[in-house]
Amino acid sequence: MAEEIRVKELKTVFSPEQIAVRVRELAVEIDALYGQEPLVAVCVLKGGFIFFSDLVRTLHNHNMELDFVRLSSYGKNSSSSRHVIFNKDVEVDIRGKHVLIVEDVVDSGYSMRFLLDQFAARQARSLRLAALVDKHERRQADVKVDFAGFRLNKGFIVGYGLDYAEHYRMLPGVCEIIPE
Template sequence: MSQKDIHKTFPVLYSGEQIQARVAELGRQIDADYYGQSVVLVGVLKGAAIFLSDLARAVSLTCTFDFVAVSSYGKGQRSSGAVKLIKDLDQPIEDKNIILVEDILDTGLTLAFLRSLFERHKPRSLRVAALLDKPSRRLEQINADYVGFSIPNHFVVGYGMDYAERFRNLPDIRLMPPDAPELH
C-alpha cells in the first residue's frame, strides 16, 4: 500500500499541526509542575519514541531520557493481555522525577505493569504522559497525568503507532479502517 493509498483510506484523526500544538501545551504543563527541578522522560518503545522526542523539545526543564520496551500486542490489533518486559531501564530512578511516556493508554495493562515495576525503585515522583487515552477499553484503573487527546475505541496508526510495524512514520494520527485492504 502506497502513502497515497493510505491518505485516501486512513482518515486523519489528528493532524501533525494539532499534535504539535497539544504537545507544546503538555510541555508547558510539565514545566509548571516541575518548576526548578529535573525530570527523566522514560519512553515506552517503540510507539512513544516520536512523542517523547517532541515532548522533550517542548519541556524547558533539565531532562534526560531512558527507554523501556514491553510487549503485549504482537503483530495484531488486539492486546494479548500478557505484558512482558523486553528492555529494562539503563539508569537508576531512585529519588528522581520520572515521567513515563506512552503513545496510547488503552487497556491500562502495560502502564499498570510499568508503574508497579518503577514504584519498587522508589522514584521521587512518578507520573504518566500519554499522547492518546482510550478509556472505553480500560481493564486496569490507571489514569495519565498528562493526556494529549482522548479517543474513541478505534485502532490508530501514525506518529509512532503502528500496525505490524508499519505506518509509524506518518506525521498524522490516522484511523485504520477495520476493513482496510490487505497490507503489503
C-alpha cells in the same frame, strides 16, 4: 495465528498541526509541575519515540535525564494479550527521582499498570504518565494518564509512532484504520 485487518482507508483523527499545538501545551503543563526539579523522562519504545522526541525538545527542564524502556503486549495483533514482556529496562537509577513516563497510547492499561508498579517498587520519588492518546475503549487496568495529549473513546489508530504490525508508524498525524 495473528488476527489480520485489511485496510480500506486511513482516516485522519489528529493532524500534524493539531499534534504540534497539543505537544506545546503539554510541555507548558509539565514545565509548570516540575520546573527545574531533576526529572527522568522515560520513553516507552517503540510507539512513543516520536511523541517523546517532540515533547522533551519542547520542555525547558535542564535537569532532565532521558531513558528508554521497551514493553510488548500486542505482538502482531490488534488487541493486547494481557501478557506484558519487559524487553528493555531503564539504565538510570530512578530511586528518589521524579519520573515521567511517555507513551504513545494508553488503551487496555495493562502495560502501563505493569510499568508503574515496577517503577513504584524501585522507589521513584513520583511517577506520572504522559500519553499522546488516552483511549478508553478497552481500558481494563486502573491507570491514570496525568498528561493526555488527546482523549479518544474508540477506534484503531496508527501514525505518529503508533503502529499496526510494525506498519504506519511514520505517518505525520494520527489516523484511524477503516477496515474493508
